[in-house]
Amino acid sequence: MKYLIIFLGSLLFALNISVTILPQKWVVKAIAKDKVNINVMVPPGNSPATYSPNFNQLKKLKNSQIYFSIGVPFDKKYINKIKEINPNIEVVDFAKYIKKDSNPHIWLSPALLMLQAKVVLDTLIKKDYKNKDFYLQNYKEYIQKLANLEKKGFSEIKQKVFLTFHPSFHYFAKDFLIKEIAIEKEGKTPSFSYLAKIINLAKKENIKTVIISPEFSTKYAKIVANKIHAKVVIISPLNEKPTTTINKLIEVLK
Structure with missing residues (x-):
């Protein structure tokens, strides 16, 4: 019972975040761990080019403090609707520091994932400064994993x-x-x-x-x-x- 109360408490005081696609969820989780609840708008097995959100998903947006977009067609189609549903939501683009062309698949490059992790870190610290050290430590560990992965790719x-x-x-x-x-x-x-x-x-x-x-x-x-x-x-x-x-x-x- 004691652990259940602690678990429910952590969910209650966590930041509510929405993202467009599943890969973004993992990047956010790598930095925030259990300090966030994440709502994914495009569920597994669906294309971000054609998917339309259902009522329950749009309802969850009302409780989100942050929305991480990534530039796929879903974002271009629904971002104004998202702001309309929740005028207080902060929309942050995962490609904020990235010079990219029209191809949106920026989550499949270790180098670009490092930049996306920095966007997540900056946003979380801005919203939840008291946990700055926690986020920063997780960020450093994630960057090291990405650096190791990039090194592996170049060698193999x-x-x-x-x-x-x-x-x-x-x-x-x-x-x-x-x-x-x-x-x-x-x-x-x-x-x-x-x-x-x-x-x-x-x-x-x-x-x-x-x-x-x-x-x-x-x-x-x-x-x-x-x-x-x-x-x-x-x-x-x-x-x-x-x-x-x-x-x-x-x-x-x-």
Whole structure:
């Protein structure tokens, strides 16, 4: 009974935070631990490009003090609605310190995760200064884990080019100075002539790995993989723990 009261008390006095996608939850948790309650707007198995929030999710926003956006289509579509539901919510962009292009997948790069962790740290200290040392210690530990992961990637990745359907691993490739070739072009289904071009390029680059995401069509990626005799690996960019996803990518590209 005693421990139940302590647990309920910690939940009651924790900060209420909403995030757009699961990988953000893990970054926030890495810094805040049990001092936050986190509401994820796009649940597992759904695409942030097409998902619409339900009534209960919108209701939870009323209790959130902070909303961490990340620049996916869901944010662009609903951010004004979120502010309308809760005018007092502080909206903080995970890409605050990041120079990025139109590709939103910034959570799959150790270097960019470090910058996102700093955004979380600054925001938490601003809202909950009394726990500054706690957040700072967790931040330092998380940064060290990311630095170790980046070091591992540079030492172990041997394949310099890989193929994917949707360009989900764009910043991962940039971080490790390798090349991602995407079959999907500007969000459109590839034409047969474009597929033929991709196949020729893949043969020229001697690509041995095609990485596909379960959130997108696997049809065209498998066609190309068969033509170039490459292995097909399924990795979701939206897995909850981004460091695990990055680790999987490193292992695949050994």
